[in-house]
Amino acid sequence: MSRLVQDFRHAVRACLRAPLVSALAVVAFALGIGVTTAVFSIFYNVLLKPLPFPDPEQLAIVYDTQPACATCPASFPKYHDWKARNQVFSAIGGSMQAGFVLSGRGEPVQVAALAATASLADVFRIRPMFGRWFSEEEDQPNGRKVIVLTHGFWTRQFARDPSIVGQPITLDGEPYDVIGVMPEHFSHRRADAIVPLALKLDPALRGNHFLVTYARMKPGVTVERAANEMRAIGVALAKELGGNHGVDVQAYREVVVGAVRPQLRMLLGAVIAVLLIGCANVANLLLAAGLARRRELGIRLALGARMGDLARQLIAEGTILATVGGAIGLLLTFWLLRTFIVLAGTQLPRAATIAIDSRVVLFAAAVTATVGVCCGLWPLVRMRTRELAASVREGDTRNGSGTGRQMGNGLVVGEVALAFALLVGGGLFLKNLLLLQSRDAGIQIEQVIA
Template sequence: MQVALQDLRFAFRQIIRNPGFSLTAVLSLTLGIGATVAVYSILYDAVLHPWPYAGIERICDVWLTDNAGHEGTWDLTGPQIRQLRQSHAVEDVVTSNYTNQTVTGGDIPEDVVVDEMSGSHFQFLGLTPVLGRYITPTDVPDGQDPQPVAVLSYKFWQRHYRGDPAVVGKTIQLNHKTYTILGVMPMRFTWRDGDIYTPLKMESDQAHRYGPEIKLKPGISFEAAAAEFRNLYQEFDKQTPNVFPKQFKVSVRGLADTYTRDLKKTMYLLFGAVALLLAIGCGNVSILLLARGTARQHEFAVRSAVGASQFRIVRQLLTESLLLSGVGAGLGVFVAYQSIAFIVPRLPDHSYPYEADFHINLPVLFFSVGLAILSGVVFGLFPALQSSQPKISQVMQAGTRRLTGSVKGRRMHTALIAGQIALTLLLMTAAGAAIQSFVRMNTVSLGYETQHTMSVEIPIRENAHTTWADRGRFLAELRDKIAATPGILSVGISTNATPPNSGWRVPVEVLGKPAAQEQEAHVEFVSPEYFSTLRIPFVKGRVWEQSEVERGATLVLVNQAFVRHYLAGEDAVGHSLRVPQFASLPPMLLAANGITGWLQIIGVVSDSLDDGLDKPVAPAVYAPYTLVMPPFTQVLVRTQSEPLVQVRSIRQRIASIDPDQQIVSDVRDLQGWIQHEPEFERGRLISILFGAFAFLGLTLAAVGLYSVVSYTVLQRTSELGVRVALGARRRDVLSLVARSAATSIGIGIAAGLALSFSLNRLIANWIESGVRDPFLILAVALILIAVAALACLVPARRATAIDPMVALRCE
């Protein structure tokens, strides 16, 4: 024990005596371990194991893919869900219905998300309430109205009732209907982001449709379930025509594929980046330890000469390496905690289940720390093991600074630096592609103006304005009231048409043109003021008159993309189109007469983004908002100044029409809508983190190169002094020092270019940048060469300032 403490004290003195070396080594491990553990922990908790529900690996969805490659999940009728429940592969099928409702009966109405859940839904998920009980099938008798009961989410219970443990048995009003509170679910139960859960009565008609959640029986694979569901969905297609794609393939995917497939690619990409950073960090520590150990070979020889055994020297170096690795690992855990707190709030909205419980992942923590310790131990002991090979007398005669290490050691230095530079170049190439893609996304032409404009979402109260005429009058009155607010310039209704991702993508048919599976368009329901509010110019034709809007005229506008794709550039005005799916709209969507027939095109508008920021403008059809009116709408408001300051006034205007009518609390301006697009948030996250990782990798590579060149200059002090004394010029000394690092840099750059060019297409596809720019790789290589040259220049300039007399006295 006393000897171990002695080794530990000496190791501390070595660390303090060499602060630059120690700090660089510790920071290299800290950054590599911290970033790797943080990113993998998020990947594990948000993508691989985010749910706390029972049998989560057997919960799945049925996906349909059409001939154009478009895929999605489709809702089913009540009888179809019951039929699906009888399948051999299925243990249970449940469903829910998402609604916005208002808590009434208090001082201030509160907008809440209410999930209506089928009777066995809570048993299906398998979490136990923290208070009371959950909804069971006895609360939803088959064929009867459900009981007026409710279950609260944990967050709503804390927010609305301040965690009152006596809440069970109390009542709550939703849209003036009273419900008895049965219980409170645990904190991690956030299914469908609901605030309150109530029983769902599953109707038996063909009009009401529900999204099924399927739990397979134990031992049933997704492939076997898909084979069984294929014929069943073909039968469903015959039961409800014009609902499913004309031709489709059936596949079954787990819940993670449905909710986290986009985030999975992002997190795997980031994990690859931090794995590179960890490798660069461990390589940097290896380079530092190897260079430091080579410089200490004279010390090892002296120790051996005075009686120290090889084991004693190895044990001392092992203590020093473990101390450095331990400090770096401890700080890495701290950095991982801080990194998780930084990254999680910046993940794209709704890209991961909110049930996820983020924490440090212990297996990857142990792996990262073990890799760091292994690197420290192996490369820390390497010089000591090498020092036992030459004769002690030869080492002593070599002086204190002339020894440059063995050929094997120099080759090890060269290989490590070259590998570090190659990995850094690859990481910088990926970062450059991500940043270039994000910059391009920010400069894309929108086709509309976002300045001083916001979108206000208005969920229409349940059982309010249930007829087509009443709902149309209500929406028109909302628009007029808001437009009369001082400071508001224009107001347009955009039921489902707030860009840059707008409309319902559905198949369309053009009169006189051959129908094709690929003929799809984004159908958007708007008022005439929509185009002037967004400053979208007209190309040809006219907009609807107010009388046409009020009667739900079957007149539509199309964008230029529609004309290019489906009319071959012909004059669109006078053509007609039809939307087959309008024949099977659910009753919640109030439709005007004649909607199933041909819709006449009366105008063409300029293209504006409607399919996200990273895709071309899709064909669009603009219909009067009265043609189809769901139980919600959005209002676009253009103001004279900052739009969000008008939210309070808009609330008051809406309350003057209906005191119980709420608006969605998350009101954003149109720039905010852009910034909340999944591809924007993903691009921003990747560019920030990749840029940071690339900068850290570049810094570590530069430090590693600097340390090697510095130690080389230190070891060759006497040689360089002799050269200067014999007349060597400054540039000769600079060239000599530079050549010592040129081999490593050249090999590293060549290997990095080979990796980057070979993986260029893969990097672009994973980043989803569409950027495959070889000049970007060359530019990154030039930056890395410049940084490497700068890292060599500082110690090289120090070599040119050597005083020959001082250098010769080193002997």
């Protein structure tokens, strides 16, 4: 332990003796690690992190398929038919977007709400952190007007006041009783609040498609089996009622994040290429500094030091620079995350759940340790023992030996070649990302509003 402490003391002094080199290395590490960690945080939280619901693999979305729309919402009568006839779902529910104006509490506020069936809570198996969810009786025409707030809206509008539960608020001039507040991890269609759908079943509205339908498959039921059964129900409904009754079932997670998976993979690959460029520059910068220290390292070998001792010393120097850069990069990650999320807007799913947690910090620490060790060892890998011993015999290295000049020339050529290769790789990643974003959606989206 004392030897390790001594190595780090020597490493700190060595870094302070070359402030310009150290500063450049820290800046390169900070930028590379910061950007990579920010993109990994988005990649992990969107694609890898489990959905915040019990048994999320059982969740599915049920679509009404039409000739002009393969993934249409359901009509209320069709939703009731699906709910009554299926044998593969343990729960099925739906929601539609609704808008209100909150008044009576200062300036009027626009509320992006959802009108949902009472069974939606059973689909996601989630309950309010305060209060309760609305009942089936409240989800009936002319039922009691109640509302459940999301955690974000409760925080912004009511300053996390738990006493708001049980109090009335005014929406579109009508009183609604606040009966619950959802937990922080619940984020559904970017809603501020949820109210009962409270619709009357009217067969004449069978062609009115507005209800996005969610379902929880029974244990052991696959998406393929659920889709086959629901298609059979659609065929039966078409025979009974006429018209189109096509049905499709897709995994909830795939619907939520499947569209952005290729883009995020490309983005992560691009920033890793940028990180490698930064590491290559730092490694060659440290190699250049190491060439100037060949005589110092050679004298240590002559005095009895082993190559392992020199390796520990250089690893300590690289680790110190990488740790300082990684700490700055982690702070930079917070700002980069907010910027990425704002720029992505509504195109980034699960944006509300993106945060820097222990896994992201561990990733940053692993990247920091890896680049610190690799960049620290690079000078020793390039300088062999015989060259270090020869540097002692050469005396003052400022005039440069043939070997030193050859290594310097090789350093320049190697850095240019490596940087060029990584830049080409990063450019290809970016090109593929842009191609994915500009890919034809298969429908006309220009001059179309919703």
